[in-house]
Amino acid sequence: MTETMLLDPVQVLVASDQPLQVGSAALFEDDRLIALGEEARQRAAERGVSGHNRAQQLLAPCLVDPHSSLPSPFTGSGETLKTLINSAGRAGYGQLALLPNGESERDSPERLKGFQPSDCDLKIHLWGSFTHHGEGERLSLHADLLEAGAIGLSAGEQMPSANLIDRALTLGEMDGAPVLIAPNDSNLRGDGMIREGVETLRAGWPADPTISETLPMGQLLELQRRHSNRKLVLMNLSTAAGVEMLSHATSSPLATVSWWHLVQDRSSQPAEATHWFVTPSIGGQRDRWALIQALGEGKINAVAVHGIPLDDEECLLPPDQRPKGLSGHHLVLPTLWQHLVVDLKWSVNQLWQALSFGPARLLGQDEERLSIGSNRWLLFDPDQIWDQTRAAPQAPRAANQPWLGVRMRGQVVSCGLRIPTNQVD
The missing domain is CATH 2.30.40.10 (Urease, subunit C, domain 1)
Incomplete structure (x- = not known):
């Protein structure tokens, strides 16, 4: 205007x-x-x-994305920081938090520089790497990362050992900053492409067992109980079983859900739709409805875009060799409006709680508002x-x-x- x-x-x-x-x-x-x-x-x-x-x-108010990936922010022919800011900003996102994985794992203060353009009102937040080089073996310098401006600490898609997380929470260098951990065990997932179920068997895809989420989640819930003064965040909850565990936890951590898991399930997953494979795996209708209900009740605190951009060459790889994930900040609000507001009669306030107010609070930021x-x-x-x-x-x-x-x-x-x-x- x-x-x-x-x-x-x-x-x-x-x-x-x-x-x-x-x-x-x-x-x-x-x-x-x-x-x-x-x-x-x-x-x-x-x-x-x-x-x-x-x-x-x-x-x-503007929307807030609590976590997405951008492996090549400054180079390459695919998605860069400039193109992501363009697409996310046009889609109404006023804050965007980037996971630490990429060409250079953001595990040291000097790797947190140069992400906020001076002529840009879209706020770029950076998650610092929970472990050195993102390898899950030893802790990064948490206090240094947070002092250098990291919004919090993240271990990416794979959960480190419970012992390592426990050590970090005991040391407490993160103080009240969020610690984003995915309840995902890649060893239990194996070659799984879709969450286990009848539709997965019919489609002929390798199944991802539910325990690849619930077993590590049990450990994270116990860690939150032991360290109730820490801000543990479960990244991308994806199963009805996980929602039930969260509901019965005595000391519940915060949790996010990917928008894709709110609008898709394996019953609508044709065998040829290989570009839909994501981490965590898409589940069944029961999983999707449980996630929607938990989000509406506030048990899940924020919807993440969790964009993982791939270029044309990567998309030509066979499904079992291709990085999992999808992109599309511009698709999130239109799709969730149709599914939640139009179909399920959510209020506008409920939707903005999930897409803006809740994510901002999770990141420790002031809520977006019209001023x-x-x-x-x-x-x-x-x-x-x-x-x-x-x-x-x-x-x-x-x-x-x-x-x-x-x-x-x-x-x-x-x-x-x-x-x-x-x-x-």
Whole structure:
């Protein structure tokens, strides 16, 4: 947006502690919100500014992604920091936390530099590596990483030994910073591609047993009980059994879930859809409904994009040799709006709790909110129709995007954030 613009009427969500306002108004000046409600109408009238009817659209705080990967942030022909900022910013994300894995594991302070562009309002947070070189053998310098600006500590996709985690939590160099650990045992998973079940057998894919999540999760729950003063976060909970364990824990850690596990299950997984393989594995309908219910009840605290970009060459590899994961920040809000708000009748506040307010609190950051004088807002049109293609301005550079060639409903049509690449077409 440029100059002065009045949206009237428009739906407005200001913050987590305020209800959705239907039929409100919003006045902007050079992408900054300068008034809401009756004050916006009055000031627009004084300036002779007429309103634009956006009754079906939603003005809301920016979204927050608690963890995604970017293996080659500054080099390569695939997804880079610049292209990721462009796609995530256009999708309404105001904060993005990157996992420490990549060409250079972020296990030392000097590797945390150069990620925040000076002309960018999208905040880039960095997880520091929990172990030296990310190898899971010995601890990295936790205090140094956090002092250098790391948002917290993460061990990536594979859980280190319980003894090593226990030692780190006992030393306590992380103090109150989050420690992100995946309840995932790759040895138990083996060659598994899809969570075990009848559909997995029918499709002919190697099965990933449920215990690859529940056994390491049992250890993490015990560690949280022993170290209740630490902020342990379970990364990407994926099974109904895991949800049940979390529900019965005496000292529950925080937990995230990947958006993909909320919208897909193995019953809709055709045998040829090899680009859908992710870590943790996709489960059955019971798993998906349990995750949705836990998210709605607040037992799971945040939805992560958990983007893992692959280039064209990587996508040509056989499924058992290809890195697992998918990309698509621009797909998350439209898809979850359809599944949760339209189909399951979630409130807008519930959805923003999962996509913005909860993730911000998990990262130890202030919640996003609409503030007068601020450009930290997004405008979402749930009825906007668009084609999901790699050539779309809001699409990432990654080759492993789902639903390519599919017509989508719902899109962030505007965002006030200053994005250095927002003119890329």
